[in-house]
Amino acid sequence: xxxxxxxxxxxxxxxxxxxxxxxxxxxxxxxxxxxxxxxxxxxxxxxxxxxxxxxxxxxxxxxxxxxxxxxxxxxxxxxxxxxxxxxxxxxxxxxxxxxxx
Amino acid sequence: xxxxxxxxxxxxxxxxxxxxxxxxxxxxxxxxxxxxxxxxxxxxxxxxxxxxxxxxxxxxxxxxxxxxxxxxxxxxxxxxxxxxxxxxxxxxxxxxxxxxx
DNA sequence: TTGGTATATCGAGAAAAGTCGATATATATT
DNA sequence: AATATATATCGACTTTTCTCGATATACCAA
Numbered sequence: 001x002x003x004x005x006x007x008x009x010x011x012x013x014x015x016x017x018x019x020x021x022x023x024x025x026x027x028x029x030x031x032x033x034x035x036x037x038x039x040x041x042x043x044x045x046x047x048x049x050x051x052x053x054x055x056x057x058x059x060x061x062x063x064x065x066x067x068x069x070x071x072x073x074x075x076x077x078x079x080x081x082x083x084x085x086x087x088x089x090x091x092x093x094x095x096x097x098x099x100x101x
Numbered sequence: 102x103x104x105x106x107x108x109x110x111x112x113x114x115x116x117x118x119x120x121x122x123x124x125x126x127x128x129x130x131x132x133x134x135x136x137x138x139x140x141x142x143x144x145x146x147x148x149x150x151x152x153x154x155x156x157x158x159x160x161x162x163x164x165x166x167x168x169x170x171x172x173x174x175x176x177x178x179x180x181x182x183x184x185x186x187x188x189x190x191x192x193x194x195x196x197x198x199x200x201x202x
Numbered sequence: 203t204t205g206g207t208a209t210a211t212c213g214a215g216a217a218a219a220g221t222c223g224a225t226a227t228a229t230a231t232t
Numbered sequence: 233a234a235t236a237t238a239t240a241t242c243g244a245c246t247t248t249t250c251t252c253g254a255t256a257t258a259c260c261a262a
Contacts, residue, residue: 007112010202012250013105019202045209058251060210079208079259090202098195101111101120113220146239159221161240180229180238204262211256218249226241232234 001070006093009069014052015062019071021051022085041075042084102171107194110170115153116163120172122152123186142176143185 009015021028025043032047049059063083066072070089075082110116122129126144133148150160164184167173171190176183 003117004112004114007108007117008249011105011108011112014250016104016108016202046207054250055252056209057211057253060208061251064210076209076258081209091199094195094199094202097198098192101117101191101195109219115220147237155220156222157239158223158241161238162221165240177228177239182239205260206262207258207260209256209258212254214252214254216250216252218247220245220247222243222245224242224244226239228239229237231236 001089001092001096003096005069006071009065009071012062014054014059015066017052018048018059018062018066019085019090021048022072022083040084041077042073042082044080044082046080048083102190102193102197104197106170107172110166110172113163115155115160116167118153119149119160119163119167120186120191122149123173123184141185142178143174143183145181145183147181149184 010019022043029043029047029051032043045056045060045063048063049056052059054062063072063074063081067074067083071086071093072083073086075084111120123144130144130148130152133144146157146161146164149164150157153160155163164173164175164182168175168184172187172194173184174187176185
């Protein structure tokens with residue numbers, strides 16, 4: 001876990017919003033539901049993109065970045081990729097900051 | 102407290118190091134001591150600059166940034182400015198991340 | 203296999219951050 | 233007042249980040 005890369009990932013308004021939205025998908029994405037019927041698999045790129053107002057390519061890259069640093073997990077199901085918070089990693093980050101910072 | 106600005110301030114190797122060094126000045130700056138004789142007032146810009154290897158202007162700006170976002174406090178004594186961790190703010194950040202992130 | 207939809211990647215331009223040397227300001231000393 | 237030291241600010245250049253449109257890839261349906 002590279003602390004600097006983690007903080008860089010968090011140093012962006014949209015990426016922070018995405019992490020907030022993924023905390024409570026049913027609240028933040030009330031109109032959508034997982035196309036594959038599996039619950040708790042996360043939210044697909046398109047829904048996040050529409051809510052963000054940024055372009056598809058930007059959001060795809062942002063999610064890929066959040067995934068690279070381990071803050072979210074990604075699951076491909078058919079043509080959709082579902083992104084979901086990695087609560088373990090996020091909790092560890094909180095501890096990391098509380099203890100080492 | 103703007104979260105994004107906070108994370109930006111932390112998204113830099115040197116600034117993270119400075120925060121670490123200020124956690125234990127006697128350990129990280131064994132050769133130096135506060136010129137004004139007051140203990141626990143912090144470490145002056147010059148000492149931090151020498152340890153960092155970067156230029157005076159860069160470190161001055163970094164410390165000013167850390168101060169602006171509230172992570173350190175600054176005390177001017179004569180021609181020196183002493184910077185010191187703001188433990189309250191840092192602890193709050195840990196909580197902020199653990200609770201809202 | 204052809205076309206449609208979802209996501210990822212590429213290339214580019216604009217904006218921000220990193221970093222420096224030079225200079226300005228503040229303070230202390232003589 | 234003149235000089236010396238510590239810190240802050242300025243201007244410039246380089247590198248990184250933000251963001252987009254265009255294109256490529258993956259998958260599905262007919």
